[in-house]
Amino acid sequence: MIYSVPAALDSNDALELFGRTRERTGRLVAPLRPEDQMLQSMEDASPVKWHLAHTTWFFEEFILKPHVSGYVSPDDRFAFLFNSYYTQAGPRHARDRRGMVSRPDCAEVAGYRAHVDAAMEELLSATDDGAIAGLVELGCHHEMQHQELLVTDLLHGLSFNPLLPTYRDPEPLPVTSEVPLTFTRHDGGLTQVGHDGVGFAYDCEGPRHQIFAHPFEIADRPVTNRDWIAFMEDGGYDDARHWFMEGHAVAAREGWEHPLYWWEQDGVWWTFTLRGPQPVALDAPVVHVSYYEADAYARWAGSWMKGGARLPTEVEHEFAFRDHPIEGNFLDNEQLRPMPGSGVWGDVWEWTSSPFTPYPGFRPPEGALGEYNGKFMVNQMVLRGGSCATPREQMRTTYRTFFYPHQRWQMMGLRLAKDIA
Incomplete structure (x- = not known):
């Protein structure tokens, strides 16, 4: 298995984890302007907007589409734009060109997230399937990985701006003494x-x-x-x-x-x-x-x-x-x-x-x-x-x-x- 959950989450736990994870991502993005979310400074890094959409696609692709009869995506083209490297999930946009995708814009990506969030909450409120709860746990940990990538990719992108902009307000570090190496x-x-x-x-x-x-x-x-x-x-x-x-x-x-x-x-x-x-x-x-x-x-x-x-x-x-x-x-x-x-x-x-x-x-x-x-x-x-x-x-x-x-x-x-x- 890609994950191991002998004591599997129940649907209530999975729903709580899903909400907590998605809310953390929202807090990370809150200080950003739409222009910040478009930065892609190198092939290894992705725009914030892409991280938001890709983590949403993950839940849609691996949970909603196979497990919710009649589920309809806001836009079927998102599967091409926001797949990363899952070749068995279909074709995908070139990694080094993610920063060229100005549309859907940030508001549309936020709408995509809201659409999938609502469908996930409805699913988890209506099922007690442990396999689905396990997939939700995997999806949340996948999003946590992208939360880390989101802030480090953003740092790399902002570092090229001669104005040296801040993401969070500056705070001085404490005055310290050298810690001996033992x-x-x-x-x-x-x-x-x-x-x-x-x-x-x-x-x-x-x-x-x-x-x-x-x-x-x-x-x-x-x-x-x-x-x-x-x-x-x-x-x-x-x-x-x-x-x-x-x-x-x-x-x-x-x-x-x-x-x-x-x-x-x-x-x-x-x-x-x-x-x-x-x-x-x-x-x-x-x-x-x-x-x-x-x-x-x-x-x-x-x-x-x-x-x-x-x-x-x-x-x-x-x-x-x-x-x-x-x-x-x-x-x-x-x-x-x-x-x-x-x-x-x-x-x-x-x-x-x-x-x-x-x-x-x-x-x-x-x-x-x-x-x-x-x-x-x-x-x-x-x-x-x-x-x-x-x-x-x-x-x-x-x-x-x-x-x-x-x-x-x-x-x-x-x-x-x-x-x-």
Whole structure:
């Protein structure tokens, strides 16, 4: 299954989750003007308006059309415009041209959402079908993923405006002191990782399986901006010894000399955030760095740090933090940027050294929903831990997100690990 819900939601729970999820999306969009909703700054990013319509299409395509006799879409052409990558669901508009679709306009997309919301509420009020409730849960978690993409795509789009507009009112960060970098030892051994089948999970989080973890240490906090500036000042971006050859070539071609959205002004590093331009907070986790940069930093740190250093594997991350309560700086906190501190969850997704590949025994389900994760299991790397743009409700200790090693626009950071001889 693409999700596992042995204790399936009933229709009332599904209706409540649906309303809560859709309302959160509405709050995220409320500060925006129609022009903001049209921005598409690169192929990897999508306009806000498209996110609103695509998440609505998901409920329509996979729940309303197959389960509601006589359901009529406001416009059958929306299926072509707002499908993403589900080839079995039919043809779709080119991804890199989503920002060219000025019509339907924002008001029509809002009407589309209202139409589907009403049909979903009517369905869930009239059925006690557990399979439908499970699909609603999947659709809500899918929309939560797009809530995260919505704000990070918006940040990327706004960053190209010379006026440096704000999405939310600026708020100063607290004055902080440097948090020492310490490590916690884990003896490893034979362990089980992956989702245990209780509650919701994406298909790629299972099956649960046994694996051997060698003894390791993992840092008690992520790498901070203060740490990253030391790497920059030591010539880390130029020193090919610390880089994968491919990563160094990408960095040179793209002119990377610092994290995305940074610039230096009068000897002070600044960054663009969803709260506008702000001085880089030295003790906040570094963010908007690629896997290539994260790995280079870890190799650089390992060249002088006692015992060496590297990126953790995803197994080590899950092993080390499975018993830590999932509390931290998530989207719900509305900070919309990493905050100083030493927590485990939230703030930044943490790159691991693990490729996004199937767990032993993984089989994608049949049909279009089977395309959700399985088709992406190549050439991407796993990140763990959630970020300041991730809804808290979506997080689990087994949650695996994944991106290509060159990508930077998501809330991506890192944490160090060490081998133990």
